[in-house]
Amino acid sequence: MSELYLVQQGTRLHRHQNALALFQGQRVVRRVPVENLDRIVLAGNVTLAPSAREFVLRRGIDTVFLSWTGRFLGRLSGGMGKNVFLRLQQYSRLQDEAFRLETARAVVAAKVGNQLALVNSRLKDGPSEALRQGRRLLQRIGEAIPLAKELSSLRGHEGRAAAVYFRCFADMLRPEEFVFTHRNRRPPRDPVNVLLSLGYTLLLAAMDGELASAGLDPATGCFHEPAYGRPSLSLDLIEEFRAPVVDALVLRAVNRREFRLTDFYFPEAMADDARRLPEFEELRREAPVILTHEGFRKFIRLYERRLGERIATAQGRQSLRNLIRRQAGGYARAIRGEIPYRPLQWTIDY
DSSP: OEEEEEOSTTEEEEEETTEEEEEETTEEEEEEEOTTEEEEEEESSOEEOHHHHHHHHHHTOEEEEEOTTSOEEEEEOSOSOSOHHHHHHHHHHTTOHHHHHHHHHHHHHHHHHHHHHHHHHHHTTSOOHHHHHHHHHHHHHHHHGGGOOSHHHHHHHHHHHHHHHHHHHHHHOOOTTSOOOSOOOSSOOSHHHHHHHHHHHHHHHHHHHHHHHTTOOTTOOSSSOOOTTOOHHHHHHHHHHIIIIIIHHHHHHHHTTSSOGGGEEOGGGSOHHHHTSTTHHHHHHHOSSEEOHHHHHHHHHHHHHHHHOEEEETTEEEEHHHHHHHHHHHHHHHHTTSSOOOOOOOOSOO
């Protein structure tokens, strides 16, 4: 299982025999074998030539398109898996309120448990009254989750946990220049939120593809309500991965000063003549903070490295990338009634 990320602006992707060739101008800069290629992610001005488009569709390679700021635009795939009977079971199971509530409780409990594990891991670095208080509140919310009798109250617990957790997240960041007060998005308005949003976008794209490969419909979940254009099931199943994959990565990278403010571009700092351009207001509204090209490449390298890290589980040490695929398959088994869905919870250091 591997992924190819293309962020160099102006790159064109063509087919070359049984491989893909990356062109910059008239020059081939790289040839990519496709035997083990599962996903291609293209950001910004990266072009998929007709020969490559047909090739990836025939090979079943999931192809994801992001804007140059990292916002998800769409995907190219050969459609959902051929197992229509599994999807019929999926739609039928979602009419079962007990199944929805049980699965949603498990999802939220794992999310809060993993947030708590990240806070605990940072407390080992030294005492912090703010983090200790946050831990107590997260523990209290975690105890209330199994008692939730309906989805609305469960969503209330999840929202309160998120507010507590991101206050803790701010306390876990060390460099003073990276100011983080709360989680914001659409668009993210500070460098830390830019990194979190990009990480969640990549994680969602990966889960989306795994669910489709498993024959499931990513749009119909248990915790997130169905909505036009929303991949509700993918959003459900990435909840357990947000803290161990993305949040831990961002904390580690920022605290180790692998990112600096020079890795970000601030339209507000544009020169006066550029600020008078008609596109300025739209740019400021749509992307008040943007990763530079090199910052984008740096994040992709760190994200890929994180997905490759092996984590101790009851079944032995496995990479986070393989665990994403395993969880998609586990949900399919839950739909078939073979086992309850069991999200992953970490209690070890990140």
